[in-house]
């Protein structure tokens with residue numbers, strides 16, 4: 181029997197812990213704060229923004245939303261980031277991806293104080309993760325949430341063959357780092373990869389983050405593999421679907437995440453807990 185990995189239930193568990201940690205910080209006079217910068221109207225970003233606003237409010241996290249039209253210029257966004265870097269009420273800053281093409285997203289992320297980089301996208305934090313350095317630093321929320329899901333299955337990382345489809349800074353690359361740091365053998369797949377089907381068919385764990393509905397079909401998957409679906413796509417009818425043909429693949433996989441109710445809620449839970457991490461670390465730094 182296939183196990184449907186319940187992202188909503190796992191997220192609820194994590195959110196309860198987060199709410200408790202928020203309470204403890206409040207007793208010390210600190211309210212964890214999260215600032216989100218959005219330029220334009222990417223549909224997946226709008227889903228994300230709506231859900232995390234709601235969750236932050238529920239958990240007692242102070243949240244600020246900075247919305248700009250798609251025509252906003254780089255200097256305005258840089259000024260916004262600098263003001264948030266200097267705002268003591270803000271512990272986490274996030275710039276929504278994707279950004280309109282005329283903007284330099286890398287430069288914006290590099291302008292975020294690395295200690296407020298709640299997405300873990302700043303080059304300093306990416307470098308720490310990639311080098312498997314010890315210590316406290318933020319890591320990308322979606323891969324962090326996926327690790328929580330895999331841990332819940334007692335997934336055996338050591339020696340596991342993993343195929344990751346998609347190589348973005350948001351998902352694929354940090355996912356690769358977290359998995360190689362756990363001694364998995366990871367193959368990255370992009371548009372130019374020759375014979376991706378053969379690589380995927382050999383994998384014990386398949387993680388799909390392409391933004392292409394129905395990318396992964398049953399015949400591509402090794403029987404008993406674990407399948408993680410990161411994709412968020414809207415059908416013409418307005419339904420939310422992932423990158424995996426869920427009905428087909430669940431007949432072959434040993435465990436699979438649904439969309440909605442899989443990776444998405446875990447991403448939000450990771451974002452909330454990491455906002456609290458940053459607030460706690462800033463308190464430790466202030467003491468030390």
Ligand SMILES: NC(=O)C1=CN([C@@H]2O[C@H](COP(=O)(O)OP(=O)(O)OC[C@H]3O[C@@H](n4cnc5c(N)ncnc54)[C@H](OP(=O)(O)O)[C@@H]3O)[C@@H](O)[C@H]2O)C=CC1
Nearest residue numbers: 224346347348350351370371389390391410411412444447
């Ligand atoms: N549920 C959640 O919490 C989150 C969901 N998402 C969703 O996940 C999806 C991916 O997002 P993101 O990582 O930002 O995506 P990007 O659009 O930045 O990257 C897509 C990646 O997929 C690869 N790709 C696309 N088509 C194919 C193909 N046919 N064969 C092989 N590789 C392909 C691209 O390859 P190449 O590099 O060669 O161009 C690229 O690396 C989106 O639907 C997004 O909305 C994203 C973040 C969080």
Ligand SMILES: Nc1nc(=O)c2c([nH]1)NC[C@@H]1CN(c3ccc(C(=O)N[C@@H](CCC(=O)O)C(=O)O)cc3)C=[N+]21
Nearest residue numbers: 224225227228231275276277412440441442444445447
């Ligand atoms: N800097 C940055 N960091 C991100 O992590 C980031 C981003 N930009 N841009 C957009 C993508 C997309 N993303 C989602 C997170 C949660 C849901 C989510 O809550 N999904 C619910 C949707 C439920 C519903 O509302 O129907 C689910 O899958 O169950 C969706 C999408 C994060 N992203």
Ligand SMILES: [Mg+2]
Nearest residue numbers: 262263265266
């Ligand atoms: Mg400053």
